[in-house]
Amino acid sequence: MNQSSELTELEERYGAHNYHPLPVVLAEGEGAWVTDTEGRRYLDWLSAYSAVNFGHGHPRLIGAAKAQLDRITLASRAFHTDQLGPFCAELAELCGKDAVLPMNTGAEAVETAIKAARKWGYTRKGVAADRARIIVFDGNFHGRTTTIVGFSSDPESREGFGPFAPGFDSVPYGDIEALNAAVTPDTVAVLIEPVQGEGGVIIPPEGYLAAVRATCDANGLLMIADEIQTGLARTGHTFACDREQVRPDVYLLGKALGGGIMPVSAVAADREVMDVFTPGTHGSTFGGNPLAAAVGREVVAMLATGEWQQRARDLGKHLEQALDGLDKSKVDAIRVCGLWAGVDLAEGGPTAREVCERMAALGVLCKETHHRTVRIAPPLVIEPHEIDRGVEILAQAIAEA
Structure with a gap:
């Protein structure tokens, strides 16, 4: 299947106005959220992959870059x-x-x-x-x-x-x-x-x-x-x-x-x-x-302060508790290490790619690996309620993909 026909199939499945193939072209970002060029906002669960541990548009990092640009x-x-x-x-x-x-x-x-x-x-x-x-x-x-x-x-x-x-x-x-x-x-x-x-x-x-x-x-x-x-x-x-x-x-x-x-x-x-x-x-x-x-x-x-390390530990515990509520009949294993997790999907269900595509349609960017694992890596500025929302969407994507 070529890229054009694949996109058409996905648009028919999820709706042309909701689905965008990964990676989304980003226009701007703030905190744990990114916005595409058409104004749609997405919760970022890709941050280890895209290298934004401290969130999008962090003022200290932007300030350091701007000062050096002069x-x-x-x-x-x-x-x-x-x-x-x-x-x-x-x-x-x-x-x-x-x-x-x-x-x-x-x-x-x-x-x-x-x-x-x-x-x-x-x-x-x-x-x-x-x-x-x-x-x-x-x-x-x-x-x-x-x-x-x-x-x-x-x-x-x-x-x-x-x-x-x-x-x-x-x-x-x-x-x-x-x-x-x-x-x-x-x-x-x-x-x-x-x-x-x-x-x-x-x-x-x-x-x-x-x-x-x-x-x-x-x-x-x-x-x-x-x-x-x-x-x-x-x-x-x-x-x-x-x-x-x-x-x-x-x-x-x-x-x-x-x-x-x-x-x-x-x-x-x-x-x-x-x-x-x-x-x-x-x-x-x-x-x-x-x-x-x-x-x-x-x-x-x-x-150097240790603040972000502690935050990753605390939020990781929250993430682990939230993931524990996933339907165990559809998930083979869950691994959590700090603010980082791998969710292995059960054989016979959707692939990790299908789940991540569905999550993107629902407003969460995530990364699949090795066909059956969904990898979760939020930025360290994410809030507990945003983690809960992401897990809800993951559960929905697993059920509906």
Whole structure:
């Protein structure tokens, strides 16, 4: 079915004036709500996906961006501005690391970490040239570059994009014995999402992250935590690794780091890792540009108080209670981690895509993943009554889709 006929079918099903295919083109936004170009308002449950943890149009973030726009904005890496140094220092302090390397996108941060881990393996660990291996996990999502999709276990991400780069070993997520068995003398790092976001908010068994940390320590490996979706208060903690008091060697950050204003990502690590990059060996034209750095500094300042982390914990409890009222005959599982949830739909019922399309028609934007999981990620400014309204619409969409 082509896109035009598919849209016609959906319009006939839901009404041409109500249904809009995702993503909606946004004209403006405020708080937990966005407005399309025709004036319709939608409750945003896409915020981990679209990187707006603090809500749309947050005055502190808009103010930081406007102030910087009156000065230099998109200088390249050839210029060191008065925003770059403080941004790196403040983010490093938040992470408890020595150094920060700012980039633009999450995938760019992951690629940077892969390069750093390999070079660290050769120059620090003594792995023979071109033999470094990195352990990843089934069900992972780290981005869409050719290197990254090459170690994805999702056929849709891989098909048609090979050949892929070697050097990656994938093991089942949550299985510490499989991880230990995969370690070889050439292994240099473990790349892990503390909670698998695109996988459907898959939460590992209790104690698993600590066990991964122990494996890395025992074998001289870098633990690289991809906190691009999980980090910066989403799970009720500054980082999802904090849930088990685990400190990785490398943090990968993005999405919420830009506050919905700018694409901003970063790699945070101690000097022993970061200094494998020497002048000329790595860079990014717009990484750490003044506008991005100014917005990123305000995000870090907002997180430094702990207010947003606590809010995510409190609202997450409310969300979990609300989701518990869903029809259990139509739902196989519900997973909640902070203000983030995955709802697995029962076989034989509507697909997650159908449910999300119906929710959009009813005024809530949500994201499906892997056909049967609805992923819920409201902005951290959402109010309890808005959560209740969203769950009501989810229940209606499941029943009617």
